[in-house]
Amino acid sequence: MKGLLLRLSALDSDAASAVRVISFFDVLVAQHAGLERLVASTAQLAECPAGLSVPETGVWLRADAAGVSLAEAPPPAVSRELDGGGRVWLERAGEPLPLDEIVLERFAIAASVLLNETRARLSGLDDPALLELAVSASAGDAERSRALHLLGFSPLTPIRVLATPHALPDPPGPQAAIGSQHAVLAPAETIVPTGHTIGVGPMVPAMRAPESWRAATVAVRFAAPGVIDTVEWDSLGALGPIAQRLPADGVGDVPDLAALDRLAAEPGGQDTLDLLTAVVATDSVRKAAALVHRHHSSVAGRLARAEATLGFDVHSPGGRFRLTLALALRRLRDS
Incomplete structure (x- = not known):
């Protein structure tokens, strides 16, 4: 189809140009092109966004002038109804080109044919x-x-x-x-x-x-x-x-992760990691203790031991960020 992509702006509104447009859509139908390809090719041909909507079956497609899929509601556009319901449209900014009508007509005909080929493809799926x-x-x-x-x-x-x-x-x-x-x-x-x-x-x-x-x-x-x-x-x-x-093995040699692993290997290690996670998820030790269902006075010693292993103060702004990142990277590594 690359050789068949025309530019309407370069064609005259004569019979020969109309035949070239008709041939463009006939080839798409003969090749049993998918609906996405039909819409994208039409948009490239017309050098403006184009779309297809069939509410009864839920098919909705829209592409920009480069043929790239769009997922936003279109502005008002010149459209053509399809046999059996639905419509196709061109979103031409400014005055329509002389061949827009025949493009819409052949777009609609090709869409109707290709829709019939794909209408039952998803039937029976749960x-x-x-x-x-x-x-x-x-x-x-x-x-x-x-x-x-x-x-x-x-x-x-x-x-x-x-x-x-x-x-x-x-x-x-x-x-x-x-x-x-x-x-x-x-x-x-x-x-x-x-x-x-x-x-x-x-x-x-x-x-x-x-x-x-x-x-x-x-x-x-x-x-x-x-x-x-x-x-x-x-x-x-x-x-x-x-x-x-981040590749799966991209954080294996981070020292802070090694320190967390040492904490996890100690008795009650998972409780310590849960407490550290709660510390970075809240704004106070009291709230962190409540999140892990511990009395705030009982977690101070555990935090102090954890800080000794980590080698930094988890309450300082820099330490809090460093702990947040280390915990996140550890979860990524292990997930």
């Missing part, structure tokens, strides 16, 4: 399989929008994806096991369940669910069960992107 499609980065936009529709979401609905090591007993949305985690697709305003280890992805349009899922799987790695159960990607700041790029 909710877990549909959810896996919705959060999969390898799924096409047409499959994703159709799966979202069957799950009860529109492509532009604001959502968050949750990642949890264990299935939630009362999930706030569709849930499925994906690898070592469980994914939950939830409306953005959902209150996250408490008492469970959960990573919360950022709010995105449902069509960008794979981005939220990937972030949620990173966020859950920063959780400390029993102390910090829920971690939101948005609260991680720079730590989130760093964790996405």
